[in-house]
Amino acid sequence: MSKHRVSRRQFLSYTLTGVGGFMAAGMLMPMVRFAVDPVLKASEGGDYVATKQKVDDLTEEPKRVDFTIKQVDAWYESEETQTAWVYKDDKGEIVALSPVCKHLGCAVAWNTDKSNPNHFFCPCHYGLYTKDGANVPGTPPLAGLDVYEHTTKDGILYLGAVKPHKGA
Numbered sequence: 023m024s025k026h027r028v029s030r031r032q033f034l035s036y037t038l039t040g041v042g043g044f045m046a047a048g049m050l051m052p053m054v055r056f057a058v059d060p061v062l063k064a065s066e067g068g069d070y071v072a073t074k075q076k077v078d079d080l081t082e083e084p085k086r087v088d089f090t091i092k093q094v095d096a097w098y099e100s101e102e103t104q105t106a107w108v109y110k111d112d113k114g115e116i117v118a119l120s121p122v123c124k125h126l127g128c129a130v131a132w133n134t135d136k137s138n139p140n141h142f143f144c145p146c147h148y149g150l151y152t153k154d155g156a157n158v159p160g161t162p163p164l165a166g167l168d169v170y171e172h173t174t175k176d177g178i179l180y181l182g183a184v185k186p187h188k189g190a
């Protein structure tokens with residue numbers, strides 16, 4: 023059985039390396055934590071945001087529903103108002119459409135173009151969408167309006183992420 027002796031020089035070298043590494047880790051950890059803190063922070067709330075819209079008050083006529091979302095940009099938190107056009111289809115299902123035009127991003131509105139009643143109209147370049155959000159061929163937008171995911175709770179409409187229009 024061979025004896026492995028550690029010289030005084032090796033012992034000092036191991037000890038200094040260990041202590042030095044421990045101290046370096048102690049200094050670096052707060053810096054790393056500071057850098058990635060917003061990423062590690064648990065997101066608050068669910069994926070849906072409550073609106074003030076009562077589900078029972080929705081009709082087959084698209085209605086503008088504004089709602090507020092909290093935005094976190096690194097350490098800066100702010101609130102932003104967003105909009106959806108919401109109605110009940112002929113089966114009573116809720117449809118919530120994004121107002122963002124798929125051409126260049128202007129805001130569309132319901133029934134504001136007298137020559138094309140009962141359409142979503144984009145005033146920027148005369149984009150048109152049918153009530154279900156599909157783009158009207160021959161107008162600038164090449165895709166339908168995005169659709170909000172939604173749910174209801176206690177009779178109130180909650181809106182979530184937007185998804186591409188199913189006809190896109």
Ligand code: FES
Nearest residue numbers: 123125126144149
């Ligand atoms: S931005 Fe809507 S038609 Fe161009």
